[in-house]
Amino acid sequence: MNWVNAVIQGMLLGGQYALIACGLSLTFGVMRIVNLAHGDLAVCGAYLGLVLSSGLGVPVWVTLPLLLPAAFVVGMGLQVLLFGRALRHGVLAPVLVTFGLSIMIENLLQVAATSDPRGLNGGALTLASFHVSSGITVSWLFLTGFLTACAVLSGLQLLLTHTSWGRKVRATADDLDTARLVGIRVRPVFATVAGIAIATAALAGVFIGTIGTFDPLTGTDTLIFAFEAVVIGGIGSLWGTLAGGVGLGITQVVVGEVNQAYAVLAVNLLFLAVLTVRPGGLFASHQPAGEVLG
Amino acid sequence: MSRGARLKRDTAIGARDAEPSVTPVTVSRWSVTASAFTGLCLAAVVVLAAIPFVIGGPAEQPLITLLTFIAMASLWNLLAGFSGLTSFGQQAYIGIGAYGLYLVAEHGINPFGGIVLAAITAAVVALPVSALVLRLSGGYFAVATLVVAATLQIVASLSESVGGTTGVSVPGLAGYGDVLREALTYWATLVVAVASVAGVYLLVRRTFGLDARAVSSDPVAAASSGVRVRRIRLLAYLVAAGGAGAVGALIALQTLYVEPTSVFNIQYSVYMLFMVLIGGMGTIEGPIIGALVLFALQETLSAYGAWYLVIVGGLAVVVTLLASRGLWGFISERFGWSLLPVGYRVRQPPSAKR
Amino acid sequence: MAGTLLEVAGLDVFYGDFQALFGVSMSVRSGCATALVGANGAGKTTLLRTIAGAQPPASGSVRYDGSDITAAPPHRRVSRGIALVPEGRKLFASLTVEENIQVGAAAAASDAWPLERIYGAFPLIAKRRKQRASTLSGGEQQAVAIARALAAAPTLLLLDEISLGLAPLVVEGLYETLAGLRSAGATLVIVEQDLRRAMDACDDLVCLLEGRVALAAPVAGVSRDQVVAAYFGEVRS
Numbered sequence: 001m002n003w004v005n006a007v008i009q010g011m012l013l014g015g016q017y018a019l020i021a022c023g024l025s026l027t028f029g030v031m032r033i034v035n036l037a038h039g040d041l042a043v044c045g046a047y048l049g050l051v052l053s054s055g056l057g058v059p060v061w062v063t064l065p066l067l068l069p070a071a072f073v074v075g076m077g078l079q080v081l082l083f084g085r086a087l088r089h090g091v092l093a094p095v096l097v098t099f100g101l102s103i104m105i106e107n108l109l110q111v112a113a114t115s116d117p118r119g120l121n122g123g124a125l126t127l128a129s130f131h132v133s134s135g136i137t138v139s140w141l142f143l144t145g146f147l148t149a150c151a152v153l154s155g156l157q158l159l160l161t162h163t164s165w166g167r168k169v170r171a172t173a174d175d176l177d178t179a180r181l182v183g184i185r186v187r188p189v190f191a192t193v194a195g196i197a198i199a200t201a202a203l204a205g206v207f208i209g210t211i212g213t214f215d216p217l218t219g220t221d222t223l224i225f226a227f228e229a230v231v232i233g234g235i236g237s238l239w240g241t242l243a244g245g246v247g248l249g250i251t252q253v254v255v256g257e258v259n260q261a262y263a264v265l266a267v268n269l270l271f272l273a274v275l276t277v278r279p280g281g282l283f284a285s286h287q288p289a290g291e292v293l294g
Numbered sequence: 295m296s297r298g299a300r301l302k303r304d305t306a307i308g309a310r311d312a313e314p315s316v317t318p319v320t321v322s323r324w325s326v327t328a329s330a331f332t333g334l335c336l337a338a339v340v341v342l343a344a345i346p347f348v349i350g351g352p353a354e355q356p357l358i359t360l361l362t363f364i365a366m367a368s369l370w371n372l373l374a375g376f377s378g379l380t381s382f383g384q385q386a387y388i389g390i391g392a393y394g395l396y397l398v399a400e401h402g403i404n405p406f407g408g409i410v411l412a413a414i415t416a417a418v419v420a421l422p423v424s425a426l427v428l429r430l431s432g433g434y435f436a437v438a439t440l441v442v443a444a445t446l447q448i449v450a451s452l453s454e455s456v457g458g459t460t461g462v463s464v465p466g467l468a469g470y471g472d473v474l475r476e477a478l479t480y481w482a483t484l485v486v487a488v489a490s491v492a493g494v495y496l497l498v499r500r501t502f503g504l505d506a507r508a509v510s511s512d513p514v515a516a517a518s519s520g521v522r523v524r525r526i527r528l529l530a531y532l533v534a535a536g537g538a539g540a541v542g543a544l545i546a547l548q549t550l551y552v553e554p555t556s557v558f559n560i561q562y563s564v565y566m567l568f569m570v571l572i573g574g575m576g577t578i579e580g581p582i583i584g585a586l587v588l589f590a591l592q593e594t595l596s597a598y599g600a601w602y603l604v605i606v607g608g609l610a611v612v613v614t615l616l617a618s619r620g621l622w623g624f625i626s627e628r629f630g631w632s633l634l635p636v637g638y639r640v641r642q643p644p645s646a647k648r
Numbered sequence: 649m650a651g652t653l654l655e656v657a658g659l660d661v662f663y664g665d666f667q668a669l670f671g672v673s674m675s676v677r678s679g680c681a682t683a684l685v686g687a688n689g690a691g692k693t694t695l696l697r698t699i700a701g702a703q704p705p706a707s708g709s710v711r712y713d714g715s716d717i718t719a720a721p722p723h724r725r726v727s728r729g730i731a732l733v734p735e736g737r738k739l740f741a742s743l744t745v746e747e748n749i750q751v752g753a754a755a756a757a758s759d760a761w762p763l764e765r766i767y768g769a770f771p772l773i774a775k776r777r778k779q780r781a782s783t784l785s786g787g788e789q790q791a792v793a794i795a796r797a798l799a800a801a802p803t804l805l806l807l808d809e810i811s812l813g814l815a816p817l818v819v820e821g822l823y824e825t826l827a828g829l830r831s832a833g834a835t836l837v838i839v840e841q842d843l844r845r846a847m848d849a850c851d852d853l854v855c856l857l858e859g860r861v862a863l864a865a866p867v868a869g870v871s872r873d874q875v876v877a878a879y880f881g882e883v884r885s
Contacts, residue, residue: 034433036382082611089618095380095433096571096614103564103607110600164750171740171751178738181702183726183755183800220560224444227437261452268445275426275438 005136006254012138014229014249015146016211018242020204020222021229022153023197029236030173030193033083036098038201039223040105043216045071045202046209047113049120059123060206067206068199075198076191084190102219109216120209145207149245152200153238160238169193173236221264228271234281243282323499323635331633342484346477354480358548360589361487362541363569367581367588368490369537370566375575376498377530378431382563383439386423386446387416387535389558391542393456396552399466406482409543416539417532424531428524440560447558461553464546479547486540495578495634497533568606571613574620578634583622653678653835654699654730654804659708661694668694670859671708676804676852681826681836683846683867685879686856692839693735695856696806699837700732701725712804726755731802735809735839737793739781745792746777752796760801769825770795787818794825805829808839823849843875857881 024038035041045067052063078101086097122141129139160166172179172189180186208214208222225248233244251270256263274282342361345353366384373379391412398408427438451459467475546552565588573584588606595602617624626632654676661669669691676682684692697703699710701722709718717725731752740748749766753759767774770791776784781792790810797805807826811819826849830836840846847853847867855863855878863870863878876882 028433034437036433036436082615085615089614091432092374092378092380092575093614093618095436096567097611098433099382099436099564099567100607100610100614104604104611107600107603107607111604164754167743167747167751168754170742170747174740174742175738177702178734178740179751180722181697181700181732181734181738182752182796183723183731184751185723185755220440221444223437224441228441231434231438265445265448265452268441268448271441272426272445275429279429 002135003254006257007250008132008136008138009142010250010253011246012142012146012249013253014246015149015242016204016207016245017225017229017248018245019145019149019152019200019207021226021233021241021245022149022156022238023200023204024223024226025230025236025238025241026156026193026200027083027197028230030169031079031083031087031190033087033094033098034227035083035197036095036223037102037105037219038098038197038226039221040102040109040219041071041074041198042201042205042208042222043109043214043219044105045205046120046214046218047109047118048202049206049209050118053121058121059125060120060210061123061125064203064206067202071202072195072199075195078198079191079194080187083194084187102223106216106219113216115215115217117213117215118209119213120206122210126210141207141211145211148203148207149242152203153242156196157238165189165192225267228267231279232271232274232282237281240281247282325632325635328633328635339484339488343481346480351473351476354476356589356593358480358483358544359592360585361483362544363565363585363588364582365483365487365490365537365541366562366566367569367573367585368487368494368578369534369541371570371575371577371581372494372497372530373534374567375570375577375580376494377527379428379527379530380432380436380567381439381531381534382436382560382567383427383441383443384534384538384566385558385560385562386439386443387420387538388542388545388562389443389446389450389554390416390419391539391544392546392552392557393450393542394539395543395546396456396462396464399464402466405464405466405547406478409482409486409540409547412543413536413540416542417536420532420535423535424528428527428531443558443560447554450554450558457553459554461551461556464550464552467547467550479544482547483544486537486544489540490537491578491582493533493537497529498578564603564606568610570620571610572620574622574624574626575618577620577622577626579626580620580622584620587621651678652676653713654837655711656695656699657709657711659695659698659710660706661691661698661703662706663694668859669698669705672856672859672861673708674854674861674864676835676837678835679830679833680851681830681838681849682852682854683850684837684839684854684856685841685843685846685875686862687879689858690856691859692856693808694859696732696808696837696839697734700730700806702732723755726800726802727757729757729801729803730806731797731800731804732806733793733797733808733810736812737789739789739792739796741782742780744778744780745773745784748781748792749795749799752799754800756800757803758801761798763799766795766798769798769828787814787821790814790818790822791825794822798829802834804835804837806837809841810838811840811842811845819845843872843879847872847875855879 020039020042024035027033027035027038048067048070049060049063052066053060056063082097082101083094086093125141125144129137131137160170168179168184168189171182172184172186176186205214208218229244229248230241231244232247233240233242247270248267252263252267255266342357345357370381370384373381394412394415395405395408398411399405403411423442427435427442430438450456456462470478542557545557569584569588570581571584572587573582574580591602591606595605613620619627652675657673659669659672660667672691672695684695686692694703698705701717701720701724705718709716711717712725712728712730717728740751743751746763749763767777773784773788773791773795776788781789784792794807794810810822823845826836826838836850838846838850850867853863853865853867853870853875854861855875857878858881862881863875
């Protein structure tokens with residue numbers, strides 16, 4: 001078997017995981033909410049892409065200029081209507097609300113779209129690949145996915161470090177109470193962050209749907225992968241999330257080469273191992289001494 | 295910090311003369327209503343135990359479902375309502391309990407005795423798992439428990455010795471006639487349900503007292519006041535795991551077939567969440583009410599397939615945002631009832647004015 | 649005669665079931681410095697936070713510059729000219745010095761205090777502008793906290809225990825800056841544990857005791873002994 005090829009494929013797949021994970025990382029870092037419906041919202045993005053692309057008769061990429069802003073608005077709406085209110089009801093409420101939301105979404109999708117697996121029309125991109133050398137084939141789709149993830153992460157990082165909005169977001173993430181005191185309007189900050197998180201989730205969903213198939217229950221697995229990527233890479237670090245995602249992807253593909261059935265198990269075990277040994281994440285500057293407050 | 299400062303029944307405090315502004319109050323942990331209700335509960339258990347003799351089969355089935363719900367809800371409430379641990383991975387222990395029962399039966403041990411073994415196995419597995427997941431809290435804890443359950447499901451489906459993805463049927467029950475088997479299963483379920491509710495109640499009242507609620511609402515403050523946060527969470531987690539194991543064994547006895555996707559199904563967590571939220575987190579009465587509500591919903595709505603779960607999820611969201619104390623919380627606040635009190639009531643003498 | 653810039657009347661503030669302030673009333677004269685003193689737990693921080701809008705009162709009112717701002721959210725108060733330097737500095741740890749100051753201008757009342765002017769008032773932190781706030785010394789952090797509040801171009805500056813944990817020399821420097829602000833026309837409310845410093849630096853004095861006003865008078869009109877008596881509750885009203 002070709003290890004080098006497997007590692008490269010895994011790395012590229014990891015970009016996908018990073019893309020789905022960065023929204024989760026953002027909502028947690030800024031709002032202290034672990035959005036248990038994050039994976040399902042990504043799958044909604046895939047379904048929306050399906051509806052738009054088959055309705056308009058175009059590859060799903062063409063629908064992105066419609067899809068992403070719609071996802072952004074949905075994210076803002078969810079924050080204002082649900083998450084923001086949940087935050088006022090105590091620490092457990094966001095967990096319960098997002099889980100309830102997840103159940104609703106999965107079953108609504110079940111009703112609307114049945115449990116048949118679907119795939120997205122990726123156009124010419126899905127089929128094309130190129131040879132780097134003998135034994136190493138890279139599909140354009142995987143590569144695009146990886147590069148998109150890097151672009152999104154870089155873009156987010158730039159926004160956070162170089163804009164006034166970014167400063168407000170980081171300040172709010174550091175200390176919500178003081179952020180309010182110095183005059184930052186926290187509600188719009190939360191709303192825009194949530195919008196971005198759901199938009200990135202939808203984008204990731206489109207890639208998931210193009211690379212593989214999806215059905216109403218795919219969201220839970222997606223959430224698990226996203227969460228694992230965030231924890232492995234280190235809570236609060238966008239680039240750590242990329243590293244975490246890549247770690248997951250490589251593990252999955254390499255183990256999958258040996259025995260496909262063990263691939264997902266290996267990934268979960270990696271996550272549990274990191275949680276045991278370095279609960280702050282592999283790339284955190286320090287490890288938490290006591291409990292990691294979630 | 296001494297834990298010996300336990301208030302006995304109806305202790306009068308504050309009767310000092312020097313500070314005229316302090317009115318003497320009575321602190322009590324029990325009440326007449328509670329005594330009456332406990333008596334009622336005992337009578338109900340006797341009645342329920344008699345059902346197989348009196349009515350038989352048709353009443354047993356739905357009651358088994360209801361009693362299983364009550365057990366699951368009480369145990370999840372111990373975790374989330376009293377200890378602040380929102381686990382969405384209890385199905386891991388239900389699955390272990392189910393497979394545990396299969397293995398016990400495989401080895402020729404009486405399946406009904408096997409329920410206890412299954413519960414113990416689940417608690418034993420929970421020990422190392424707790425070392426991992428109890429470092430987390432809130433949403434991170436929730437997803438970590440999900441991962442553990444998903445991992446166990448994969449392990450089960452890869453293990454050919456327990457049937458892999460197809461699953462296995464539970465042996466050792468052919469000797470019992472159908473009627474007897476059902477009756478025994480029913481009684482076993484009754485025992486587990488009563489044990490769960492009573493166990494959680496006694497645990498919270500005796501061992502945890504206010505500690506668990508303190509841990510649930512503010513672990514840092516609780517820890518700084520001397521509450522052994524870790525110990526409480528660990529105890530809650532192990533007890534809940536053992537209980538879930540027993541439930542899993544019961545499910546295996548009921549369906550006579552154990553298969554990964556059904557016994558490790560996240561559905562169980564959905565139900566537990568719903569029942570406890572609707573009924574009222576952090577109360578003993580709440581989960582029972584929640585179980586009744588879920589049972590009623592299931593009877594009426596399960597024909598609608600996925601819509602049923604949409605409603606369940608939607609209600610969970612609505613209740614969290616609008617009625618976070620649940621049905622029982624609302625009732626007990628409105629009417630001041632407390633049928634199974636776990637806390638301390640401060641009563642001012644009628645003459646005192648604020 | 650200075651007019652009244654800030655007037656709070658009958659404030660009752662609760663944290664859950666715990667009442668922190670009982671019918672607190674006080675006025676702050678425009679262009680003057682008011683010292684707010686009292687033992688730990690007397691309610692000084694609560695009062696400042698209520699004025700800044702972080703703590704909604706159960707009853708009572710806050711009037712600023714002639715209008716009732718009791719229901720106004722914090723950002724609206726900042727843009728009207730109230731800025732708080734919180735107890736414990738509360739800098740944004742992952743932001744640099746400069747970013748902390750820039751964020752303070754999020755709802756600025758005007759651009760009377762651009763970065764250059766702020767660095768002019770605090771030359772020592774200008775050197776550290778690109779450093780993360782968490783890497784600075786206590787005194788530097790306190791300076792950044794004040795600078796952050798200044799960036800909002802406030803007319804009323806609230807300062808909560810700025811001398812906590814700092815060397816006397818450093819505190820001297822900070823108070824010199826405050827004196828400068830006062831002569832430039834700013835109105836200050838200063839919570840200070842050190843009575844001597846508070847009475848030296850301020851025109852008026854309010855003493856809180858267990859959530860109630862025990863003494864409110866111009867500094868010139870009270871002796872230190874009277875303040876100490878009010879501070880420790882030796883005089884019951």
